[in-house]
Amino acid sequence: MIHGYYFFVLYCAVEKKERQVNKMYDVKSPKAEEFINHEEILETLAYAEANKHNAALIDEIIAKAKLRKGLSHREAAVLLVCDIEEKNAEIFALAEQIKNDFYGNRIVLFAPLYLSNYCVNGCVYCPYHAKNKHIARKKMTQEEIAREVIALQDMGHKRLALEAGEDPVNNPIEYILESIKTIYGIKHKNGAIRRVNVNIAATTVENYRKLHEAGIGTYILFQETYNKENYEQLHPTGPKHNYAYHTEAMDRAMQGGIDDVGLGVLYGLSTYRYEFTGLLMHAEHLEAVFGVGPHTISVPRICPADDIDPNSFSNAIDDDIFAKLVACIRISVPYTGMIVSTRESPKSRERVLHLGISQISGGSKTSVGGYAIPEAKEENSAQFELSDNRTLDEVIAWLIDLGYTPSFCTACYREGRTGDRFMALCKNMQIHNCCLPNALMTLQEYLEDYAAPETKAKGEKLIAKEISQIPNEKVRRICQERLEKIRQGERDFRF
Numbered sequence: 241m242i243h244g245y246y247f248f249v250l251y252c253a254v255e256k257k258e259r260q261v262n263k264m265y266d267v268k269s270p271k272a273e274e275f276i277n278h279e280e281i282l283e284t285l286a287y288a289e290a291n292k293h294n295a296a297l298i299d300e301i302i303a304k305a306k307l308r309k310g311l312s313h314r315e316a317a318v319l320l321v322c323d324i325e326e327k328n329a330e331i332f333a334l335a336e337q338i339k340n341d342f343y344g345n346r347i348v349l350f351a352p353l354y355l356s357n358y359c360v361n362g363c364v365y366c367p368y369h370a371k372n373k374h375i376a377r378k379k380m381t382q383e384e385i386a387r388e389v390i391a392l393q394d395m396g397h398k399r400l401a402l403e404a405g406e407d408p409v410n411n412p413i414e415y416i417l418e419s420i421k422t423i424y425g426i427k428h429k430n431g432a433i434r435r436v437n438v439n440i441a442a443t444t445v446e447n448y449r450k451l452h453e454a455g456i457g458t459y460i461l462f463q464e465t466y467n468k469e470n471y472e473q474l475h476p477t478g479p480k481h482n483y484a485y486h487t488e489a490m491d492r493a494m495q496g497g498i499d500d501v502g503l504g505v506l507y508g509l510s511t512y513r514y515e516f517t518g519l520l521m522h523a524e525h526l527e528a529v530f531g532v533g534p535h536t537i538s539v540p541r542i543c544p545a546d547d548i549d550p551n552s553f554s555n556a557i558d559d560d561i562f563a564k565l566v567a568c569i570r571i572s573v574p575y576t577g578m579i580v581s582t583r584e585s586p587k588s589r590e591r592v593l594h595l596g597i598s599q600i601s602g603g604s605k606t607s608v609g610g611y612a613i614p615e616a617k618e619e620n621s622a623q624f625e626l627s628d629n630r631t632l633d634e635v636i637a638w639l640i641d642l643g644y645t646p647s648f649c650t651a652c653y654r655e656g657r658t659g660d661r662f663m664a665l666c667k668n669m670q671i672h673n674c675c676l677p678n679a680l681m682t683l684q685e686y687l688e689d690y691a692a693p694e695t696k697a698k699g700e701k702l703i704a705k706e707i708s709q710i711p712n713e714k715v716r717r718i719c720q721e722r723l724e725k726i727r728q729g730e731r732d733f734r735f
């Protein structure tokens with residue numbers, strides 16, 4: 241009896257303590273450990289596990305997802321672990337439907353541009369980590385960047401993602417800003433880079449303001465892992481070791497005036513269920529505090545690279561789980577763009593394209609430079625090995641063959657449709673009136689200036705078919721006129 245009472249008191253004390261710990265979860269808190277609260281994630285995972293066969297609840301959540309207003313992290317976590325075959329089929333079908341409703345058959349193209357691989361951090365999954373002595377260290381000069389940008393323009397790219405390691409001496413913010421200026425300044429033949437997204441280390445509000453003033457598109461920063469304990473082990477040295485500073489970076493970016501931010505985790509570093517829940521909690525936090533969720537979510541998976549063996553990461557995920565993740569993210573945040581890179585093979589990319597992906601890279605190099613003059617094998621400055629080595633033109637032709645409309649559109653950011661303005665248009669689906677005509681016009685530019693004859697023929701056929709899909713008659717007529725003007729040599733129209 242005494243023992244029973246003792247355990248009861250102990251149980252109450254533990255439960256009380258847990259409740260107190262859980263009180264730390266606060267979606268609006270500025271503190272990383274409160275808006276990405278470990279206990280809330282554990283409770284969510286336990287709730288999802290307990291309900292993974294609960295058909296009634298799963299039906300309820302799917303019905304809510306059909307409203308296209310998104311799901312909470314708890315609801316989404318249940319769908320992610322659900323293993324009822326017919327419910328999963330419904331989840332995949334809904335993801336496909338939502339992808340189609342919000343993005344149609346369009347896929348936006350971009351290329352990464354690595355400026356420098358000097359890095360002071362010790363990330364154990366990245367070959368740029370400071371201790372790796374057998375990778376070539378490079379930093380491009382402005383002349384080299386100009387040469388690369390000309391090569392990228394000659395491929396047909398209009399949208400870049402800048403990448404650089406964290407190194408205050410070699411890659412200070414001034415270097416990044418100067419590089420952005422160089423990139424926007426180059427107009428080669430009919431080419432132009434019209435949107436520069438930036439993926440650099442977490443920094444200060446002041447530096448984010450400078451990036452905003454330099455006219456960047458999206459600021460992208462992958463969380464890598466939301467699990468703090470794992471995070472600290474995987475980032476043993478360097479400024480990136482600071483979990484809170486890294487996790488709160490998007491808040492500072494928003495405070496610095498950047499309202500388009502891109503989230504992502506590197507799947508394989510921690511359990512995918514934990515990462516998925518953390519990712520959605522991060523999206524909820526940005527929405528709750530700033531009124532605007534992430535502009536994009538990337539879904540990279542750990543892959544081979546110099547000094548890195550993906551098999552040593554026990555949380556690596558297979559293709560089926562990868563597809564389920566993409567589908568569940570798609571229905572949980574329907575208005576957020578989703579990106580898949582050339583880390584994925586053509587086969588894997590094909591599988592997830594229709595489940596929610598709206599942007600892909602094409603013709604990419606992950607070395608520092610390499611577009612203008614391919615890097616010699618012994619130089620090896622690449623961050624990871626590509627699984628898709630096709631040229632941009634091959635990717636364009638492949639997309640068309642699969643029934644997609646490749647797009648080089650950058651209109652929103654140039655028209656000031658960013659942040660909550662963009663999200664409002666996206667949520668009420670008004671953005672549709674812009675995306676399709678812009679996709680067709682930018683594709684027409686590509687066909688005129690860069691496409692191989694076979695791709696051009698396919699593209700022309702596609703444009704002739706897709707133009708009739710523009711619902712607004714006036715927009716359709718204007719688009720038709722502009723397409724003709726593009727064929728005559730004019731460039732850069734947009735809605």
Ligand code: SF4
Pocket residue numbers: 359360361362363366367368369370404405406441480
């Ligand atoms: S992931 Fe980024 S911060 Fe880490 S070593 Fe690689 S380049 Fe440096």
Ligand code: SF4
Pocket residue numbers: 348647649650651652653671674675676678
């Ligand atoms: S119109 Fe805006 S949302 Fe649509 S493809 Fe262009 S940039 Fe993206």
